[in-house]
Amino acid sequence: MSYDLKRTGAIRNLYLGISLFLILFGWIYEMFSHGVYSGFMMFAFTLPLLFVALPYALLHRILKEKKNLRLSESAGAIYRSAILTATMGSLFNGVLKIYGTTNSLITVYIIAVPILLLLAFLVAKSTARNNNQKIQNV
């Protein structure tokens, strides 16, 4: 299934909201951490903003003109999961840095992100191939 205007707008707004929440969260967290801060915490908001909200805002504009544009929503869902994972990993790493501690579980986030991105790419490619075949068969 492909995106429509309403769906891309909703995703853009959702991830804008997430970015705003993360800005607020990082600011409040820093307030209570006695001056200790971490770039991973402070700039975690840039991930959903730059890699989801902005691209979907762009996609929203494109779809207004190119209504026949077909993009895989499944690939998009997996891609957004990758960005969410990177964001959670950044927050977790920020917490670790602020407290001056370590946890090897951070490795799970580091490994999951590229795997999800690759999966999203493969799904998108597969969907595009299927769409091309359908067009050729018509």
Added chain:
Amino acid sequence: MSRFSKKWSFCYTVMLLSFSVYAILDTFVISSSYATEVQAFDSTSTSGSEQTAVSLATENDAETSVSMETYRVYDTDIYVATVTLSDITSLRSAFAEGTYGKNITAKTSEIAEGVNALLAINGDYYGVQESGYVIRNGILYRSSARNGQQDLVIYSDGSTEFISEDDVTAEELMEKGAWQVLSFGPALISEGEISVSEEEEVGKAMKSNPRTAIGFLEDGSLVFVVSDGRTEKSEGLSLYEMAEFLTSIGVVNAYNLDGGGSSTMVYRGELINNPTTSGRSIKERAVSDILYISN
């Protein structure tokens, strides 16, 4: 929205949040012991003297001499215990609940009471780290090195050394007779010279904080130093300010230990400083380990 993407988004988000909650709990809450219970050092007190004033106390026996002093520097109360030992192995370390492990903590005063400590300060909070050498009372507990970590080594012959875990293994330190290895840092003073910059900080904080440090005088005497901080009465110290103060009292080698809410000094069972995490209430934070002088 396709059925797949709906299911995927929901299931993956739940899984991601659950895992993240578990990761946080694993870091700060879930405790696990790494070894069987450590045999705690225990000795009976032979001193019959009454408790002396907190601001100044001196006591001597054949093997140990302790003097306590309070300073007021940088709008901060600083508590200094100068200890002269005939045998460095009287400087001991104890774990919370007598157990080496992760997220096993207790207040410094409770740990000190458990080992009948005359004088105690909080240690390096090894329990929040997954790596970094842990050698206590001549026993090796953890030999996994942390990149770039600078440690204080106290040898059983009374000598001290700052080492980098990149350069020497824990086993090598044991062979050289390491008695205590502390893994927090940084070194504040090395051979009489301040070794931290004014911009240097632990965890990227620039603000003043409660601090704990251990140092050595020219004659080999030990100093335990704890400063208050985060309160209206005591602002706290930066690492550089701590180093400057220690230099002023004649310390030639000094090492920073866990500070902030962990900073605690206990003498004869009484809290000497004003430990605080938030600055709003005075109360001890539970820590994983202490350094102490036995009674």
